[in-house]
Amino acid sequence: MAEILVVRHGQASFGADNYDELSDLGRKQGQLLGETLRAMGWQPDRAITGSLARQKQTLEEMGFSVQAEEHSGWNEYDFHDLLHQRFGGQAPDDVITDRKTHFRALRDTLAEWQDGGIQSARETWAQFTARVEAARRHAAACDAERILVVSSGGVIARLVAATLEVPDRQMITLNLQVKNTSLTRFISSKRRFFLHEFNSVPQFHDAARAELMSYS
Incomplete structure (x- = not known):
């Protein structure tokens, strides 16, 4: 083993x-x-x-x-890509630079990704x-x-x-x-x-x- x-x-x-x-x-x-x-x-x-x-x-x-x-x-x-795509191509600055805001947004973004959303992302959940x-x-x-x-x-x-x-x-x-x-x-x-x-x-x-x- x-x-x-x-x-x-x-x-x-x-x-x-x-x-x-x-x-x-x-x-x-x-x-x-x-x-x-x-x-x-x-x-x-x-x-x-x-x-x-x-x-x-x-x-x-x-x-x-x-x-x-x-x-x-x-x-x-690619969490930067997921966040940017979820927000229409460019995430707000605080989503990228503020830790608390970033991780709140990331949690919601991952859930949407898992459900088949954010179709413009470079990688799908299934591919990941x-x-x-x-x-x-x-x-x-x-x-x-x-x-x-x-x-x-x-x-x-x-x-x-x-x-x-x-x-x-x-x-x-x-x-x-x-x-x-x-x-x-x-x-x-x-x-x-x-x-x-x-x-x-x-x-x-x-x-x-x-x-x-x-x-x-």
């Missing part, structure tokens, strides 16, 4: 022109996670990221020597779920015992929801709970794939490090 550890990337550059770059905090989060996993005696036999810079940068900061593969199925849904499943199958199809994946919150939430066979709306709730550099662990065999641990942050389990935890 294989252990697949799916990590959400570190904090990205929220509100910046280029969101797809780790912030200084995001880089520190990645370093702490790598240190914590090595202290626990956990070393990956295989590593995979999506094609997004923030995912690749997180793996780099973790400091493992294994050569990473790339599979675009682990990329986040299909590529996440393809990424899962690709990660599980090997003889490695410890597989490290660096992905994003929406993908992790979808994978958990699909594994537990819960309604699509539950994916939205899970998505908004996923912490930066949190660990979600799956166990995989030829016949079974199940959730073992969700949204764990052992790297932040002391008072000083807890201040470094973030959700976006």
Whole structure:
């Protein structure tokens, strides 16, 4: 049986022109996670990221020597595109730059997307779920015992929801709970794939490090 550890990337550059770059905090989060996993005696036999810079940068900061593969199925849904398309081509500034406004709008937007709305978006909900499943199958199809994946919150939430066979709306709730550099662990065999641990942050389990935890 294989252990697949799916990590959400570190904090990205929220509100910046280029969101797809780790912030200084995001880089520190990645370093702490790598240190914590090595202290626990956990070393990956295989590593995979999506094609997004923030995912690749997180793996780099973790400091493992294994050569990473790339599979675009682990990329986040394009939330900027979804928000802009929902608002007629350009979302209001506060929807992009204000955290509370952003996440309220994102929740409603994801629900509409799941229901088949926002047809002008670059990717449909069905296409998103299909590529996440393809990424899962690709990660599980090997003889490695410890597989490290660096992905994003929406993908992790979808994978958990699909594994537990819960309604699509539950994916939205899970998505908004996923912490930066949190660990979600799956166990995989030829016949079974199940959730073992969700949204764990052992790297932040002391008072000083807890201040470094973030959700976006």
